[in-house]
Amino acid sequence: MAMLLEAAQEMLLAGARTAATEEVALADCWRRVLAAPVVADADFPPFDRSPLDGYALIAAEAAEASLPRPVLLKVVDDIPAGSLPHVDVRLGEASRIMTGAPVPAGATGVVRREDTCEMDGRVAIFAAAGAAANICRRGEEIAGGEQVVAAGTVVNAGVMGLLALLGVARPLVYKRPRVALLATGSEIVPVDGPLAPGTIRNSNSYMLAAQVREAGAEPVLAGIVRDEVAAIAAGLQEAAGCDIVVTTGGVSTGDYDLLADVYRELGIEILFDRVGMKPGMPVLAGRKDGKQYIGLSGNPAAASVAFEQLVRPLLLRMGGRNDLWRPRAKAMLTASFAKSSGTTRFVWARCRLLDGGLTAEPLRLQGNGMLKSAVAANALIVIPADSPPLAPGSTVEVRLLADL
Amino acid sequence: MAMLLEAAQEMLLAGARTAATEEVALADCWRRVLAAPVVADADFPPFDRSPLDGYALIAAEAAEASLPRPVLLKVVDDIPAGSLPHVDVRLGEASRIMTGAPVPAGATGVVRREDTCEMDGRVAIFAAAGAAANICRRGEEIAGGEQVVAAGTVVNAGVMGLLALLGVARPLVYKRPRVALLATGSEIVPVDGPLAPGTIRNSNSYMLAAQVREAGAEPVLAGIVRDEVAAIAAGLQEAAGCDIVVTTGGVSTGDYDLLADVYRELGIEILFDRVGMKPGMPVLAGRKDGKQYIGLSGNPAAASVAFEQLVRPLLLRMGGRNDLWRPRAKAMLTASFAKSSGTTRFVWARCRLLDGGLTAEPLRLQGNGMLKSAVAANALIVIPADSPPLAPGSTVEVRLLADL
Numbered sequence: 001m002a003m004l005l006e007a008a009q010e011m012l013l014a015g016a017r018t019a020a021t022e023e024v025a026l027a028d029c030w031r032r033v034l035a036a037p038v039v040a041d042a043d044f045p046p047f048d049r050s051p052l053d054g055y056a057l058i059a060a061e062a063a064e065a066s067l068p069r070p071v072l073l074k075v076v077d078d079i080p081a082g083s084l085p086h087v088d089v090r091l092g093e094a095s096r097i098m099t100g101a102p103v104p105a106g107a108t109g110v111v112r113r114e115d116t117c118e119m120d121g122r123v124a125i126f127a128a129a130g131a132a133a134n135i136c137r138r139g140e141e142i143a144g145g146e147q148v149v150a151a152g153t154v155v156n157a158g159v160m161g162l163l164a165l166l167g168v169a170r171p172l173v174y175k176r177p178r179v180a181l182l183a184t185g186s187e188i189v190p191v192d193g194p195l196a197p198g199t200i201r202n203s204n205s206y207m208l209a210a211q212v213r214e215a216g217a218e219p220v221l222a223g224i225v226r227d228e229v230a231a232i233a234a235g236l237q238e239a240a241g242c243d244i245v246v247t248t249g250g251v252s253t254g255d256y257d258l259l260a261d262v263y264r265e266l267g268i269e270i271l272f273d274r275v276g277m278k279p280g281m282p283v284l285a286g287r288k289d290g291k292q293y294i295g296l297s298g299n300p301a302a303a304s305v306a307f308e309q310l311v312r313p314l315l316l317r318m319g320g321r322n323d324l325w326r327p328r329a330k331a332m333l334t335a336s337f338a339k340s341s342g343t344t345r346f347v348w349a350r351c352r353l354l355d356g357g358l359t360a361e362p363l364r365l366q367g368n369g370m371l372k373s374a375v376a377a378n379a380l381i382v383i384p385a386d387s388p389p390l391a392p393g394s395t396v397e398v399r400l401l402a403d404l
Numbered sequence: 405m406a407m408l409l410e411a412a413q414e415m416l417l418a419g420a421r422t423a424a425t426e427e428v429a430l431a432d433c434w435r436r437v438l439a440a441p442v443v444a445d446a447d448f449p450p451f452d453r454s455p456l457d458g459y460a461l462i463a464a465e466a467a468e469a470s471l472p473r474p475v476l477l478k479v480v481d482d483i484p485a486g487s488l489p490h491v492d493v494r495l496g497e498a499s500r501i502m503t504g505a506p507v508p509a510g511a512t513g514v515v516r517r518e519d520t521c522e523m524d525g526r527v528a529i530f531a532a533a534g535a536a537a538n539i540c541r542r543g544e545e546i547a548g549g550e551q552v553v554a555a556g557t558v559v560n561a562g563v564m565g566l567l568a569l570l571g572v573a574r575p576l577v578y579k580r581p582r583v584a585l586l587a588t589g590s591e592i593v594p595v596d597g598p599l600a601p602g603t604i605r606n607s608n609s610y611m612l613a614a615q616v617r618e619a620g621a622e623p624v625l626a627g628i629v630r631d632e633v634a635a636i637a638a639g640l641q642e643a644a645g646c647d648i649v650v651t652t653g654g655v656s657t658g659d660y661d662l663l664a665d666v667y668r669e670l671g672i673e674i675l676f677d678r679v680g681m682k683p684g685m686p687v688l689a690g691r692k693d694g695k696q697y698i699g700l701s702g703n704p705a706a707a708s709v710a711f712e713q714l715v716r717p718l719l720l721r722m723g724g725r726n727d728l729w730r731p732r733a734k735a736m737l738t739a740s741f742a743k744s745s746g747t748t749r750f751v752w753a754r755c756r757l758l759d760g761g762l763t764a765e766p767l768r769l770q771g772n773g774m775l776k777s778a779v780a781a782n783a784l785i786v787i788p789a790d791s792p793p794l795a796p797g798s799t800v801e802v803r804l805l806a807d808l
Contacts (some may be wrong), residue, residue: 026595026610027610027623028623030613030614030617030691031617044604045604046599046601047601047602047605051703052656053656053661066580080590080631081589081590081591081602081631082477082589082590082591082592082602082603082630082631083590083591083602084601084602087520088658099656099702099703100589100591100604100702101591101602102601102602109477125643141775142776149779153779155614156614156618156778156779157611157612157614157615157618157708157778158463158611158775158776158777158778158779158780158781159614159779160610160611160613160614161607161610161611161704161708161775161778162607162776162779163610163774164595164606164607164609164610165601165604165605165607165775166594166605167595167596167605168595169595170596170598172636177414185485185486185504186484186485186486186487187485187486187487187504187505188486191568191571191572192571192573192574193432195446195450195571197450197451197488197506198451198486198487198488198505198506199486200448200449200450200453200483200504200569201568201569201570202564202568203566204565205566205568206430206431206565206567206568207561207562207564207565207568208561209431209434209563209564210434210560210563211437211561211563212563212580212663213434214434214560219431221431226486227484227485227486241767252456252457252503257457277605280776298503298504299503300565304561304565308675311507317787318482329757329759329761353731353733353762353804355733355734357761357762358757358761358762369567370545371545371562371565371566372545372546372562372566373562374560374561374562374565375553375557375560375562375563375566376562377562400757402806
């Protein structure tokens, strides 16, 4: 009896151990996950700041200024960015100020340089209507004490800029979970070796390595072992130095599908051995000493989908992420999908946003051309159990693999 | 006179130098860009292959097999994965075969193990209707000589698996373009230093570093220089060791906006100094000895948008990518956008896919809270020049920052 997908996901998440944390130089933090909320230790801007080059003045004094009737003020100071004002501004006075410089006390507005003309220590103001708005007030972007980013947030360009602004030079982030990828199968040979008759190359470990990286974790290629209990057991024990062990192959019902035997021999408790989804039904999940072992099918389509559904959320949780699930959407099927099946089915698809909404083109599936399909896929169509064959134009649910 | 955005993009792309290439270990190729097409050197599968555990037989012989009337065959071979058949299959015979093993000559189908029962060297076949379909034919996924991936493709999980399958252990990829990020401004201080009165921290270089990485390039933090011609010139010359130099600040019209003077002094030809977009209008683009220099505004919102519009496509082209442009879509505005302006305006937005289509929520813009907006943004709304204020429910064009 296959376990329901949601129950299998929940069981694995319940056993997830969150990674340890480390401080990392800010410039290297792109895509890392923050392990602590970021709280501003001071206001930003830290002072009333001019957003442009111009003249700081008492706004009311020049409110009526126009081209035929300019207002003339005495220039009492020059404030480049990075400097402090030398004097306050009083009635009849203005201070020359540059973008980013502190607005002097007394000034209530800044007139942009383009609306002025300075000569012999005096400046003619031709227009000052918007002057009061030309001050970025201390604390208007960020108030001291404010939490600006939550723990569990992924560092994107905006977060990176905020952290810099607040002086967080070495943010505390979660370590990337280390994921051992072990291929089992006597027919599997290394990518860089010769291809003897009857053998094929280890594509699963590499495909999964990319999926692991996409999930913000670190793949550790743990090699290939033959379909022999001792070999698989040795491979698993060596791989157990990682935070989680993912294997491919050995989980069906054949004479050489030995993974369950190996789990029993090593004392790995079996959580479930099949999950109600196609492809990817055979999944042998186990746990020992708090470490989780996930045995995926040796079929690339099955391994890839089962990874996406079961391992990816687990890696995100282990990596400290708040958001574990792909965005869902409805899409219009562009071609028929004739297969029906008793269990939930996932179909690689290319989704496109047209003016009328989202469309989903099912790509060729499963073994045949699966990797070619995966190259172009940006979504998985979810076809519920017991669905009839679907005609073009049917509405289907999709999980978007892109971050929208 | 500001240059049209499209003309500015074209001018920069025309001067793009494509990065050199290097061979990289396959496991490290995620997100790298292939510098050569990948052509299969042999068929895949390399032999007729069983997709399941069962018995290889002459399909016609067992086509009528049923539970009350099984067909009995003599088991003549055992073919584990990774082994070759020892004998051909003839009438009245079957070979036990495992997933991934080569189908023996003479066999025209494989019956799955679940529909059989073996005892004393003979196997009873209870159902063999689909047997002929249970052979993955040599070359059915990939034909020898076929181009499976084009040059300029980004390595995702599917591509990674394909490369492994074909034995491409060290793909030829483009080097990541190295992007110098130099902050100019006397008020700018390092992220890890003290914050003296009148100064702010260097957030632009970090924000842009993340944008550079997102574009598949490598940021090189080139430090901070004061608003002085000699300091900026020295900074630019040092940064010129990179493939492209991006600066922030010094491009407006103030007394301390010195970048144009520096370009002239260094003999950097100025391509354009303003681009018709908001934010991000001041952009001082130059070229010398085939190297491009892009001076962005010191305002984070302006720098970020100008980077997205001008520098990102350039970095993708330099990095060998085929697809330079963000996906476009129409979306429904969820709130009013009151500003009108004479030039194209880009507005950070959070797009959501609802059943009825795509919605776009404009986020707070520009200086004020800009970085906080950028944290949540997954799209830019494009508001054409001379648009009136827009009401909620208006249809707008968006550029999706996610890969859909």
